Amino acid sequence: MIYFDKVTKKYQDGIKVISDVSLTIEPEEFVSIVGHSGAGKTTLLRILLGEEKPTKGVVFFESVNINKIRKSQMNKYRKRIGIVFQDFRLLPNRTAYENVAFAMEAAGRKDREITSDVPHVLNLVDLGNKQGSFPRELSGGEQQRVAIARAIVNQPDVLIADEPTGNLDPDNTEDIIKILKKINELGTTVILTTHNKNVIDLLGRKRVITMEDGEIVRDKNGGYIL
Amino acid sequence: MFILNIKRIIKTGFTNFWRNGMVSVSSIMMMTVTLFFIISLLLCSVLFSLTLDRVKDEIDINVYAMTTATPEDVLKLKQDLEFLPEVDNIEYISREQALSNFRDRHRNDEQTLQALDELEENPLGSVLNIKAKEIGQYAGIAKFLESKTVLTDGEDIGVIDKVNYSQNKATIDGLSRIIDAINKFGVALAIILIVVSVFITFSTIRLAIFISREEIKVMRLVGANNSYIRGPFIFEGAMYGVISAFLATVLFYPVLFWLNPSMENLFLMDVLSYYSSHILMFFAVSLLVGIIFGVISSALAVRKYLKI
Numbered sequence: 001m002i003y004f005d006k007v008t009k010k011y012q013d014g015i016k017v018i019s020d021v022s023l024t025i026e027p028e029e030f031v032s033i034v035g036h037s038g039a040g041k042t043t044l045l046r047i048l049l050g051e052e053k054p055t056k057g058v059v060f061f062e063s064v065n066i067n068k069i070r071k072s073q074m075n076k077y078r079k080r081i082g083i084v085f086q087d088f089r090l091l092p093n094r095t096a097y098e099n100v101a102f103a104m105e106a107a108g109r110k111d112r113e114i115t116s117d118v119p120h121v122l123n124l125v126d127l128g129n130k131q132g133s134f135p136r137e138l139s140g141g142e143q144q145r146v147a148i149a150r151a152i153v154n155q156p157d158v159l160i161a162d163e164p165t166g167n168l169d170p171d172n173t174e175d176i177i178k179i180l181k182k183i184n185e186l187g188t189t190v191i192l193t194t195h196n197k198n199v200i201d202l203l204g205r206k207r208v209i210t211m212e213d214g215e216i217v218r219d220k221n222g223g224y225i226l
Numbered sequence: 227m228f229i230l231n232i233k234r235i236i237k238t239g240f241t242n243f244w245r246n247g248m249v250s251v252s253s254i255m256m257m258t259v260t261l262f263f264i265i266s267l268l269l270c271s272v273l274f275s276l277t278l279d280r281v282k283d284e285i286d287i288n289v290y291a292m293t294t295a296t297p298e299d300v301l302k303l304k305q306d307l308e309f310l311p312e313v314d315n316i317e318y319i320s321r322e323q324a325l326s327n328f329r330d331r332h333r334n335d336e337q338t339l340q341a342l343d344e345l346e347e348n349p350l351g352s353v354l355n356i357k358a359k360e361i362g363q364y365a366g367i368a369k370f371l372e373s374k375t376v377l378t379d380g381e382d383i384g385v386i387d388k389v390n391y392s393q394n395k396a397t398i399d400g401l402s403r404i405i406d407a408i409n410k411f412g413v414a415l416a417i418i419l420i421v422v423s424v425f426i427t428f429s430t431i432r433l434a435i436f437i438s439r440e441e442i443k444v445m446r447l448v449g450a451n452n453s454y455i456r457g458p459f460i461f462e463g464a465m466y467g468v469i470s471a472f473l474a475t476v477l478f479y480p481v482l483f484w485l486n487p488s489m490e491n492l493f494l495m496d497v498l499s500y501y502s503s504h505i506l507m508f509f510a511v512s513l514l515v516g517i518i519f520g521v522i523s524s525a526l527a528v529r530k531y532l533k534i
Binding site for chain 1: 230231234241242245246440441443444445447448449450451454
């Protein structure tokens with residue numbers, strides 16, 4: 001489904017952030033990318049999102065070379081990918097319901113679909129009773145759950161979670177990972193980055209890719225080795 | 227799809243407007259000030275040009291006949307003058323009419339009236355008020371009258387006592403110069419104020435959108451296209467315009483009410499009632515300016531954050 005072919009990313013000062021990374025991700029897989037800050041995890045995701053172009057190599061998404069997608073078509077491509085960030089990035093002036101609804105509105109979905117899907121997705125992340133709350137009225141964990149609901153409401157093929165638990169305490173971390181697993185079981189490919197050992201432990205036998213200095217040093221199922 | 231988006235944009239615009247209360251209020255206040263200046267400029271220039279027209283309308287040539295001249299003599303002179311192509315119309319005021327006009331003008335001035343009563347005879351001659359078709363033609367008429375007084379062709383001798391064209395002319399020229407100067411000064415001042423307040427309003431709106439810049443980024447990440455992000459901001463800008471136009475038009479009432487007495491002397495008219503009777507025009511102009519201004523400011527301000 002996703003295929004990185006010998007991808008290298010160099011910035012203008014010549015520093016390699018990613019060197020010669022090859023990687024295949026199958027549909028409905030749950031993949032974690034672990035590594036210290038600066039290992040190249042986020043750059044890898046940015047390349048996948050089309051926010052940055054690789055210096056060398058190509059990235060395919062279902063046999064489409066994403067570096068060749070035109071700017072005008074980029075919106076369409078990105079709608080197939082849901083993203084969750086470490087800092088949640090919710091719209092502060094909108095309620096939980098409206099934050100999720102916004103993603104559907106932006107995708108041009110009908111009002112009828114919005115009124116039926118949004119509560120459903122919020123229930124999925126256990127926020128059915130906080131639909132009318134503004135982000136400032138929610139805890140970090142709750143905000144991240146709203147962000148996850150927003151990311152999956154348009155039924156993307158892939159959910160990217162970039163350090164989703166980075167700002168959360170262990171209890172909330174566990175909740176978030178549970179939700180991500182549930183989403184994966186429902187058929188969405190999940191790519192998660194983290195540097196938190198507990199997160200990997202919570203994931204059990206899922207695939208873990210370890211990155212160091214822009215290279216993949218380990219790629220195996222289960223266990224956390226750094 | 228299009229209508230659905232418009233509906234959502236309007237709804238979001240309203241919600242944002244309401245939830246960003248203070249930001250909306252300050253934007254509206256600034257825009258109200260701008261529109262207020264624009265209405266002032268408009269009102270003043272209309273009033274000045276009306277006053278100037280009226281003053282120009284006051285220009286005429288008054289021919290005062292000798293008291294010894296008979297009505298027939300004066301009417302004969304009137305007939306002669308009416309042959310001139312420059313003359314528009316001539317008003318004849320008989321000696322009796324002139325006297326009663328005089329009494330009427332001085333009805334509060336006991337001394338003058340007493341002095342008048344002591345005279346046995348009406349001291350006033352009859353008057354011809356001549357209006358030319360155009361302002362530039364008065365000189366020609368005056369010249370003609372001059373020749374009448376100077377040339378001794380018999381009958382007219384002793385009819386014309388004096389012609390007051392030159393006196394009037396100086397006064398009117400002076401007055402129109404003053405009006406013109408005030409007008410220019412007012413326009414310059416208003417334009418400076420408008421430019422300043424336009425800049426401040428623009429900055430206020432920019433600031434309002436700057437506050438939302440993170441929000442704009444998130445919207446893009448969630449997959450909203452540019453026009454869908456821009457829409458509510460532009461709608462909000464238009465709303466600022468509508469509300470400010472309304473406020474500025476209404477705010478003019480107390481201000482004019484307060485200024486009216488002194489303005490009445492300057493403009494020789496009731497400015498408040500003039501404003502009331504033309505309120506729709508002033509509202510329409512400020513509405514148009516306000517909406518265009520709000521939309522352009524918002525569009526320019528939001529554009530910056532859509533270029534990612």
